[in-house]
Amino acid sequence: MTKEQISPRQLTFLVMSFTIGSWIVLPSGLEAxxxxxxxxxxxxxxxxxxxxxxxxxxxxxPGKTLFEIHxxxxxxxxxxxxxxxxxxxxxxxxxxxxxxxxTLLKTRVFTATPDLALVIPWVITVVxxxxxxxxxIARCNEPLILATAGLILLSVFLVLNIMELENxxxxxxxxxxxxxxxxxxxxxxxxxxxxxxxxxxxxxxRPQKVRTAIFWGILAAGGLLSLLQFLAVSVFGKTGELFxxxxxxxYRMINIGQVFTxxxxxPLLNFLTMGFIKIxxxxxxxAVGTAQIFNLRVYQPLAFPLGVMILFVAQQLYPSIxxxxxxxxxAQPFFGLFFSLFLPLLTLGVSFLRGSAQREMKS
Amino acid sequence: xxxxxWRKLRLAHQRKRAPAARSSRxxxxxxxxxxxxxxxxxxxxPDLIIRHLTLGPRPGRTGALLFIDGLVDPxxxxxxxxxxxxxxxxxxxxQGDIDLLAYVADNLLxxxxxxxxxxxxxxxxALLAGNTILMVDGQAEALLLASKGWEKRAIREPEAEQIxxxxxxxxxxxxxxxxxxxxxxxxxxxxxxxxxKLGRRTQTxxxxxxxxxxxxxxxxxxxxxxxxxINIDYIMDANYLSEFITDAPYSLFPTIASTERPDVxxxxxxxxxxxxxxxxxxxxNTVPTLFVEFFQSPDDYNFPYQYATMIxxxxxxxxxxxxxxxxxxxxxxSYHQELIPTPLLLTVKAATEGTPFPLVxxxxxxxxxxxxxxxxxxxLARPFGQTISIVGALVIGEAAVTAGxxxxxxxxxxxxTAITTFVVxxxxxxxxxxxxxxxxxxxxxxxxxxxxxxxFTLLHLAxxxxxxxxxxxxxxxxxxxxxxxVVVRAPVWALxxxxxxxxxxxxxxxxxxxxxxxxEKGEEAGDDG
Numbered sequence: 001m002t003k004e005q006i007s008p009r010q011l012t013f014l015v016m017s018f019t020i021g022s023w024i025v026l027p028s029g030l031e032a033x034x035x036x037x038x039x040x041x042x043x044x045x046x047x048x049x050x051x052x053x054x055x056x057x058x059x060x061x062p063g064k065t066l067f068e069i070h071x072x073x074x075x076x077x078x079x080x081x082x083x084x085x086x087x088x089x090x091x092x093x094x095x096x097x098x099x100x101x102x103t104l105l106k107t108r109v110f111t112a113t114p115d116l117a118l119v120i121p122w123v124i125t126v127v128x129x130x131x132x133x134x135x136x137i138a139r140c141n142e143p144l145i146l147a148t149a150g151l152i153l154l155s156v157f158l159v160l161n162i163m164e165l166e167n168x169x170x171x172x173x174x175x176x177x178x179x180x181x182x183x184x185x186x187x188x189x190x191x192x193x194x195x196x197x198x199x200x201x202x203x204x205x206r207p208q209k210v211r212t213a214i215f216w217g218i219l220a221a222g223g224l225l226s227l228l229q230f231l232a233v234s235v236f237g238k239t240g241e242l243f244x245x246x247x248x249x250x251y252r253m254i255n256i257g258q259v260f261t262x263x264x265x266x267p268l269l270n271f272l273t274m275g276f277i278k279i280x281x282x283x284x285x286x287a288v289g290t291a292q293i294f295n296l297r298v299y300q301p302l303a304f305p306l307g308v309m310i311l312f313v314a315q316q317l318y319p320s321i322x323x324x325x326x327x328x329x330x331a332q333p334f335f336g337l338f339f340s341l342f343l344p345l346l347t348l349g350v351s352f353l354r355g356s357a358q359r360e361m362k363s
Numbered sequence: 364x365x366x367x368x369w370r371k372l373r374l375a376h377q378r379k380r381a382p383a384a385r386s387s388r389x390x391x392x393x394x395x396x397x398x399x400x401x402x403x404x405x406x407x408x409p410d411l412i413i414r415h416l417t418l419g420p421r422p423g424r425t426g427a428l429l430f431i432d433g434l435v436d437p438x439x440x441x442x443x444x445x446x447x448x449x450x451x452x453x454x455x456x457x458q459g460d461i462d463l464l465a466y467v468a469d470n471l472l473x474x475x476x477x478x479x480x481x482x483x484x485x486x487x488x489a490l491l492a493g494n495t496i497l498m499v500d501g502q503a504e505a506l507l508l509a510s511k512g513w514e515k516r517a518i519r520e521p522e523a524e525q526i527x528x529x530x531x532x533x534x535x536x537x538x539x540x541x542x543x544x545x546x547x548x549x550x551x552x553x554x555x556x557x558x559x560k561l562g563r564r565t566q567t568x569x570x571x572x573x574x575x576x577x578x579x580x581x582x583x584x585x586x587x588x589x590x591x592x593i594n595i596d597y598i599m600d601a602n603y604l605s606e607f608i609t610d611a612p613y614s615l616f617p618t619i620a621s622t623e624r625p626d627v628x629x630x631x632x633x634x635x636x637x638x639x640x641x642x643x644x645x646x647x648n649t650v651p652t653l654f655v656e657f658f659q660s661p662d663d664y665n666f667p668y669q670y671a672t673m674i675x676x677x678x679x680x681x682x683x684x685x686x687x688x689x690x691x692x693x694x695x696x697s698y699h700q701e702l703i704p705t706p707l708l709l710t711v712k713a714a715t716e717g718t719p720f721p722l723v724x725x726x727x728x729x730x731x732x733x734x735x736x737x738x739x740x741x742x743l744a745r746p747f748g749q750t751i752s753i754v755g756a757l758v759i760g761e762a763a764v765t766a767g768x769x770x771x772x773x774x775x776x777x778x779x780t781a782i783t784t785f786v787v788x789x790x791x792x793x794x795x796x797x798x799x800x801x802x803x804x805x806x807x808x809x810x811x812x813x814x815x816x817x818x819f820t821l822l823h824l825a826x827x828x829x830x831x832x833x834x835x836x837x838x839x840x841x842x843x844x845x846x847x848x849v850v851v852r853a854p855v856w857a858l859x860x861x862x863x864x865x866x867x868x869x870x871x872x873x874x875x876x877x878x879x880x881x882x883e884k885g886e887e888a889g890d891d892g
Binding site for chain 2 (some may be wrong): 010105128140260262269273
């Protein structure tokens with residue numbers, strides 16, 4: 001496979017898009033709604049620790065993807081089994097995001113359009129991007145994430161006349177377990193999903209800067225998400241938790257001199273691009289991962305079948321939004337804990353038990 | 364079955380082509396044989412002039428002067444070649460047995476460029492390129508005298524690339540004039556030209572120009588290899604080459620830019636690009652080409668930078684409007700009416716009340732009508748121009764609205780698009796295609812359709828390369844230093860560096876950090892020119 005190279009800055013941007021991804025429209029942890037923006041910051045700090053631990057793996061095996069590390073640590077058979085488990089995780093991330101955005105489109109804009117009509121252009125675009133490779137995705141991501149960041153920063157000025165800081169009070173009137181549980185939940189989803197980035201790290205052209213790049217990416221994404229939640233809460237107050245897509249809905253409230261009203265289409269399009277990038281990246285990782293597991297030379301032919309697979313998994317796993325919300329609330333944290341934290345740490349532990357990494361990499 | 368047929372066809376084809384290669388034939392010592400060979404190849408073309416003469420001290424040897432009427436400068440042939448040859452006093456005390464051609468070349472002819480050649484094919488090529496051939500009986504050699512001179516168009520301002528301020532010269536159809544125009548702007552030894560002949564039948568001269576020390580040597584090599592790979596029988600224009608050497612042969616977007624302006628070509632060569640001249644056309648290709656170059660104009664640098672920045676943003680805006688305007692109108696009108704402020708929505712709805720077709724169809728059809736009008740306007744003989752404008756403006760615009768066939772807002776959007784399309788002439792073709800595709804997508808899926816289309820286009824653009832350089836370079840990937848000439852047009856004193864991906868062998872243009880109203884503190888520039 002030809003090695004495509006991305007720069008640390010592009011990696012930062014990819015981490016940002018991947019983290020912001022679907023969470024930007026469908027935030028989890030709504031029971032802590034009024035303090036969500038603070039909990040995001042806490043979760044961001046926690047996820048930095050997780051990321052630090054996971055990056056130990058990369059430092060121990062530089063130039064290897066997660067799947068290659070599995071094979072080195074566990075041997076070819078068990079290693080591949082672990083990799084297949086992770087494939088399911090990545091597939092689920094992609095399907096999850098796709099389901100979120102299709103639901104958003106279906107319920108808010110195209111109420112009468114059949115699902116497939118919305119999904120097919122999506123899959124075509126994503127498969128095309130995936131076939132073009134990581135460099136292209138990373139390049140395309142740069143203006144898109146900058147536009148999204150710019151939009152979120154600009155919204156501060158757009159909502160000035162409708163936000164009320166009283167809406168933010170009271171601070172932290174939550175029981176401690178709720179705070180901790182939601183912090184953990186958010187640090188695993190969306191931040192924890194960044195474990196998928198471990199598949200891309202060997203392609204960064206300056207490996208010594210990987211850690212800084214990822215940290216900046218997580219910090220920037222956390223900051224942006226927190227700011228967005230802050231704005232949503234300050235506009236809606238307590239009522240915000242009634243909405244399924246609060247960050248999208250609060251843009252409807254914008255009203256500047258009766259001229260700029262109902263602007264929600266612009267953030268919708270902007271957040272959709274983040275979804276595109278996230279799913280594209282998932283698909284790329286899936287395709288490259290499959291190619292690595294089965295020792296294929298090229299991954300491009302896998303893009304289309306895997307893209308269709310994401311489509312069907314999305315439709316099977318998340319047939320309705322209420323089921324989806326239940327899943328995010330009850331199952332997602334455990335699922336995320338297993339893949340984002342437990343498995344990488346297990347691999348790290350086993351790797352330490354087996355001794356020197358250099359020796360293993362040679363054999 | 365088919366395969367066998369094909370193979371037979373190809374074999375027959377090859378057999379027909381086989382007896383053509385005789386390029387290594389030499390001239391014969393006998394003048395009569397040589398002349399016969401020339402006549403055999405050229406036929407009895409009336410523009411081939413053979414002037415028989417007697418050369419040397421008495422009794423002299425028969426010689427012949429060959430040239431093509433119309434390709435040579437008669438002044439040169441008569442005054443500088445024939446006159447000294449026929450003047451007997453010039454032969455001095457020479458006796459019969461000398462190397463006559465050498466003597467003639469060294470002592471008699473007042474011609475700047477003289478070459479001796481023994482090869483028949485090369486001599487023939489030289490003759491067809493406008494040289495005068497001198498042959499003498501008894502010598503298996505010919506003198507090729509540079510006497511090119513034909514009717515040329517004067518240097519004029521190119522019509523397709525008008526500017527307000529700045530130089531008004533344009534390239535012409537004559538290669539030598541064009542290279543001279545470039546050299547006059549870059550008077551440094553680093554400016555180098557390399558020539559080659561392309562086109563099996565036209566033997567068109569193709570020259571590449573680059574600035575040694577600034578250009579990436581590998582780029583020059585790449586341009587040369589790609590040019591040498593071309594095997595075509597004729598070349599009429601620069602576009603023949605660019606379609607052959609492009610990186611993305613199937614892409615809508617041009618990855619090779621061309622210009623008719625010497626100042627543009629010079630600026631690009633000075634940035635480290637390679638210019639490709641083709642004889643017979645005023646268009647000069649410059650590679651590598653970036654997407655943002657199509658949004659730049661020489662006027663940007665001839666006007667104050669604040670104004671130039673604004674103008675450049677108008678261009679970005681116009682292109683976006685030209686590509687996305689109709690699509691967004693369709694999306695807003697048929698899917699997202701809530702985004703339109705209510706008073707405006709009411710006006711639009713009132714105007715489109717009772718029109719028979721959906722907005723998409725109106726937009727696509729009127730867009731096509733406009734494109735056809737434009738094409739007709741270009742191809743038309745001048746006197747018909749008025750007819751077209753009347754038919755276009757009154758019948759198709761006004762009457763269609765009055766008759767209730769299309770809504771007035773549609774016509775307004777199409778008219779706006781029509782104007783904005785011409786702001787970026789280099790991207791006219793892709794613009795029209797994208798507009799059509801986005802409009803249809805908007806009709807099918809609203810803003811979401813446009814988004815998928817735009818993303819698809821962005822992915823495609825991000826994957827393009829022009830001679831190894833990412834096509835969208837300062838934007839995707841972001842090259843912060845180069846944004847100074849894309850997002851804004853920085854003042855000339857602040858354009859410290861060349862584009863990083865292209866001019867990296869000599870990145871500094873001028874002392875970095877120099878600001879006019881401050882004490883000089885910038886470092887010395889590395890480029891000594």
